[in-house]
Structure formats: structure tokens, C-alpha cells
Amino acid sequence: MKFGINVLNFGAGTDPAALRACAEFAESTGYHAVLISDHVAVTPDIAAKYPAPFYDPFTVLAWMAGITKRVELGTTVIILPYRHPLQVARVGAVIDQLSHGRFILGTGIGWAKQEFQALGIPFQRRARIADESLAAIQALWTNDVASYHGEFVSFENVHTAPRPARLPHPPIWVGGNSDAAMRRAVRFGNGWHPINIRAGWLKNLALPRLREIAEQQGRPIPALCPRINVRIADHPIEDEQRLVGHGTIDQIHADLQELENLGADYVTLDTYAGDPNAIRDCQAEMKMLGTIAERILDLPHERLR
Numbered sequence: 001m002k003f004g005i006n007v008l009n010f011g012a013g014t015d016p017a018a019l020r021a022c023a024e025f026a027e028s029t030g031y032h033a034v035l036i037s038d039h040v041a042v043t044p045d046i047a048a049k050y051p052a053p054f055y056d057p058f059t060v061l062a063w064m065a066g067i068t069k070r071v072e073l074g075t076t077v078i079i080l081p082y083r084h085p086l087q088v089a090r091v092g093a094v095i096d097q098l099s100h101g102r103f104i105l106g107t108g109i110g111w112a113k114q115e116f117q118a119l120g121i122p123f124q125r126r127a128r129i130a131d132e133s134l135a136a137i138q139a140l141w142t143n144d145v146a147s148y149h150g151e152f153v154s155f156e157n158v159h160t161a162p163r164p165a166r167l168p169h170p171p172i173w174v175g176g177n178s179d180a181a182m183r184r185a186v187r188f189g190n191g192w193h194p195i196n197i198r199a200g201w202l203k204n205l206a207l208p209r210l211r212e213i214a215e216q217q218g219r220p221i222p223a224l225c226p227r228i229n230v231r232i233a234d235h236p237i238e239d240e241q242r243l244v245g246h247g248t249i250d251q252i253h254a255d256l257q258e259l260e261n262l263g264a265d266y267v268t269l270d271t272y273a274g275d276p277n278a279i280r281d282c283q284a285e286m287k288m289l290g291t292i293a294e295r296i297l298d299l300p301h302e303r304l305r
Contacts, residue, residue: 001260003297004033006076006270009055013280023064025286026071030299033072035268036060040082043114051276058091065099074104076227076268077175080130081121085153089140093164101165106193108175134188141169173225186214191225197244227268253296
């Protein structure tokens with residue numbers, strides 16, 4: 001099981017120095033991946049949760065490709081309807097080339113109605129747009145000349161070079177906890193990327209449903225690649241009230257062991273405390289992630305040296 005860090009690319013206290021420090025920390029500490037989130041228009045509904053400044057994920061990941069050597073670089077998650085898939089495929093392929101095959105495309109359909117309105121994109125059709133985008137991106141990443149014809153996405157004989165370095169293409173993670181998201185993950189994804197999960201729901205409901213959908217579609221079960229919000233507590237939290245990743249060091253350790261037992265390939269650790277008015281403390285985030293790396297994950301600094 002590999003471990004990634006969700007590097008916060010928004011809010012007061014976020015700047016190039018903080019972004020660089022987190023990327024270098026992840027690589028030197030032994031984490032396997034650095035992933036960042038996406039918004040294009042910081043409308044009031046976005047600002048209430050994820051305030052400006054908001055750094056573009058693709059631009060930051062391309063920059064990080066040059067200042068890191070080993071960690072994988074991904075999105076958690078890119079909102080597919082906001083960009084034409086020709087652009088997503090091209091930028092993703094270039095980042096994969098610049099990083100020598102380290103790019104991961106985490107994807108989602110979005111939730112912010114005001115942001116969709118600002119971008120002139122029909123909110124109610126976002127799922128269909130996302131499905132067509134994923135199909136188009138796969139075609140663009142696996143052919144020298146690609147064509148696709150759909151309701152929202154249509155192009156003919158587009159030359160795709162440079163193709164991604166990783167073959168057959170970079171991993172595609174599909175985010176979301178809903179039944180529709182699981183169907184999309186089975187149809188288009190290499191990984192299913194749920195967030196804010198509870199252990200009982202994942203084990204007893206979600207994963208059996210994912211297997212059922214895969215059987216119905218006659219497709220492989222996508223890898224389990226969750227993102228969990230980590231909050232270290234001094235005293236145990238009752239399991240009935242607890243998200244995976246919240247609690248004492250021992251509880252978080254048990255959560256990660258359970259995810260491994262359930263077959264998770266990657267786990268992304270998210271340090272965002274949820275307060276949009278707080279000034280980001282990069283040092284505090286790295287201290288907490290360093291504690292987890294040392295006391296739970298057994299990721300010594302020397303691993304990547």
C-alpha cells in the first residue's frame with residue numbers, strides 16, 4: 001500500500017514557498033505521492049470552503065515535476081467538466097513526460113453550482129460531460145491520432161503527441177462516494193477514489209457494491225485508492241462518530257491496517273481542518289504527517305535517499 005499527501009493549494013498562507021516545502025517534505029520523508037485539488041472560479045460557494053488564493057493544479061504539478069524526482073504527482077481531483085478533454089489529455093501527457101511517468105489523473109464531476117454558472121457549463125449535465133471526457137482522454141492517451149464523437153465532446157483526427165510516458169496511460173482515479181461514481185470508476189478508471197469514509201460503510205456496503213457493478217459490467221474491479229482526512233486526537237473517539245483517519249495514533253494505525261486488509265493500493269492523507277478563515281500552517285501539517293510517517297507508516301527519511 002502506498003501513501004500520498006494532499007498538498008493544500010488554497011487559502012491564506014499558501015504560496016510557492018509552502019507548496020515547494022510540502023513537495024520536498026513528501027519526497028524526503030518517504031511518501032509515495034503528492035496530490036492537489038482543483039477549482040477554476042473561486043465563486044462564493046467555493047470561497048466558503050476553499051478560499052483564494054487558489055493555485056492551478058496542472059501548473060503546480062508541472063512545476064513540481066522539476067523539483068522532485070520520485071514522488072508521483074496527481075490531482076485529487078480535477079473537475080472534468082471545467083476543461084475540454086483535449087486540454088486535459090495534452091497537459092496530463094506533458095506532465096507525465098516531464099516527470100518521467102509519475103502523473104496520476106484523479107477526476108470528479110464537481111458540486112459547486114455557482115462555479116459551473118460562472119464557467120457557462122450546464123450543472124445538470126456534468127455527469128454526462130464527465131463520462132464523455134474520460135472516454136475521450138483514454139482515446140487521446142492511447143492513439144497517435146484520435147477521434148471521438150459525443151453529445152458534448154466531438155473531434156476528428158487529432159494528433160496527440162507527446163503521448164504519456166507511462167503505458168498504456170497514467171492511472172485514472174474516479175472520485176466520489178455515490179453509486180454513480182462507482183459505476184464511472186468501473187467503466188473508466190484504474191482506481192476508485194472515495195473521500196471522508198467510514199470503515200463500516202466501506203467494508204460492508206461500498207466495496208461489495210463496487211464488486212457487484214464490476215461483475216454487471218464484465219470489467220475488472222478498480223483499485224481502492226481513498227483519500228482520508230487525518231486528525232490526531234489525544235483521546236479515543238467513539239467509532240460510531242468517527243471518520244477513517246480521525247482519532248488517536250492507535251486508531252489511525254488500525255484504520256490504515258484495515259484499508260490494507262481491504263486491498264487498498266494507495267491512501268491519500270488530507271490535512272485540511274475545514275476552517276476557511278484559518279491561516280495555513282505548513283509546518284504544523286508537516287509535523288503531523290511526519291509523526292504519522294514515523295510512528296505508523298514506517299517511512300524513514302533514508303528510504304528515498
